[in-house]
Each structure stands twice: as structure tokens, then as C-alpha cells.
Amino acid sequence: MxxxxxxxxxxxxxxxxxxxxxxxxxxxxxxxxxxxxxxxxxxxxxxxxxxxxxxxxDLSPDALGFGVTAFLTLEISQSAGHERVADQLAGIPEVLEAYTITGAGDLWCRVVSRSNADLQRVIDTVLAIEGVQRASTVMALATQVPFRVLPLLEASTTTP
Missing domain, CATH: 1.10.10.10 (Winged helix-like DNA-binding domain superfamily/Winged helix DNA-binding domain)
Structure with missing residues (x-):
């Protein structure tokens, strides 16, 4: 704890x-x-x-020229295995993070691209991974709360 x-x-x-x-x-x-x-x-x-x-x-994808952020929910074949697909995802520079998830889909990825057209290339690269059957894509329009962990540090001082 x-x-x-x-x-x-x-x-x-x-x-x-x-x-x-x-x-x-x-x-x-x-x-x-x-x-x-x-x-x-x-x-x-x-x-x-x-x-x-x-x-x-901490690096800014936007400042590096990757101004488009999207979230991919991937469905993978059961025989593919999450680790094998994740290993391939890790080889794609535009994939910033990937998680095994519950609910609709099997893996969730945050990806970036240089443009909307470039996002299609990134998605196609992900879909070319053996075992990835389908991707559902949601594009981010604006960051309302950036990734943060520091508030958890303060929250750890209070007891529920």
C-alpha cells in the first residue's frame, strides 16, 4: 500500500x-x-x-510534429495472444501505449500521427499485425486533463 x-x-x-x-x-x-x-x-x-x-x-508529441491523437480499440484473434500482438505494437513508434482491456475489444492503444491522412497509415500498420482482426478508432479533439499522477500522491495522504 x-x-x-x-x-x-x-x-x-x-x-x-x-x-x-x-x-x-x-x-x-x-x-x-x-x-x-x-x-x-x-x-x-x-x-x-x-x-x-x-x-x-517529458516529450510533447505535438511539438515533435505528431499533432493528431487517436485511441484504437483492437479486437484480436484468440490464438494470437496479447503479448505477441503487444510486442508488434511496441515496434510502431506512433503507438504510445497499449493495454489489455475488458469489455468491447481486447486491446486499447493511444496512437499519434502527423495528420489525419497519416493516421490512416498508422491504423493500417496496426491492422497488418498478425492476429489483429479489427480496429475501432476514436480521435481526440482536445486535451481536457493531461496524463497526470501527482494528484494521487496528495490523495495518498488522506484516508478514505
Whole structure:
């Protein structure tokens, strides 16, 4: 449970690095009023436990020229296997994420493309994967709430 993994110092540390990713361990220790070794040990613990999953820069597909976002619900043949299809999806740069789902369809993918016409190429590439039988596509018109996880950190301080 997150309460067992993340305490108040960890929350402050994560919030600081989320707001200012380039702050550095020494400056973080100064701002939080804890020893540099404590900051480093906490960051190491949070990384090794999987709470912090990455340190790289967040990239904007739009700024890279991929301004169209769509969501594909894929139906796959039962003999194809989710992992085999997912391995092929991972080879398509425009596939940003893929999940096995319940309900209508078997896999859900978020994809990007350079244009609406280019989206057809991406869909055709996905449909060419052995085992993918059908794709249902929904295009995103505007981002209302971008992907975020930080609010969960704050929510973890309250008990239901």
C-alpha cells in the first residue's frame, strides 16, 4: 500500500522534483531541510520500489510534429495472444501505449500521427499485425486533463 512506501518527506521530495526536475539533490536537501544523503537515499528507495518510474524529460508529441491523437480499440484473434500482438505494437513508434482491456475489444492503444491522412497509415500498420482482426478508432479533439499522477500522491495522504 502506498502509505507504507511514501511518507511526508517523500511526498515533499517527489513534489519538488515534479515541479523542478533539474533542482538537484543538494538543492533539494537545502530546500527540504534534510541531509543530502537522506535525499539521495529516499530517491534511491522511491526508484527501486517503483514509485518513481523515470527521470527523463517529458516529450510533447505535438511539438515533435505528431499533432493528431487517436485511441484504437483492437479486437484480436484468440490464438494470437496479447503479448505477441503487444510486442508488434511496441515496434510502431506512433503507438504510445497499449493495454489489455475488458469489455468491447481486447486491446486499447493511444496512437499519434502527423495528420489525419497519416493516421490512416498508422491504423493500417496496426491492422497488418498478425492476429489483429479489427480496429475501432476514436480521435481526440482536445486535451481536457493531461496524463497526470501527482494528484494521487496528495490523495495518498488522506484516508478514505
Amino acid at each position: 502506498m502509505e507504507d512506501i511514501v511518507d511526508d518527506v517523500d511526498r515533499k521530495l517527489i513534489s519538488l522534483f515534479a515541479a523542478e526536475p533539474r533542482v538537484g539533490v543538494l538543492e533539494a536537501s537545502r530546500r527540504l531541510g534534510v541531509a543530502r544523503g537522506t535525499v539521495q537515499a529516499r530517491l534511491d528507495k522511491l526508484s527501486s520500489s517503483g514509485v518513481i518510474t523515470g527521470w527523463g524529460p
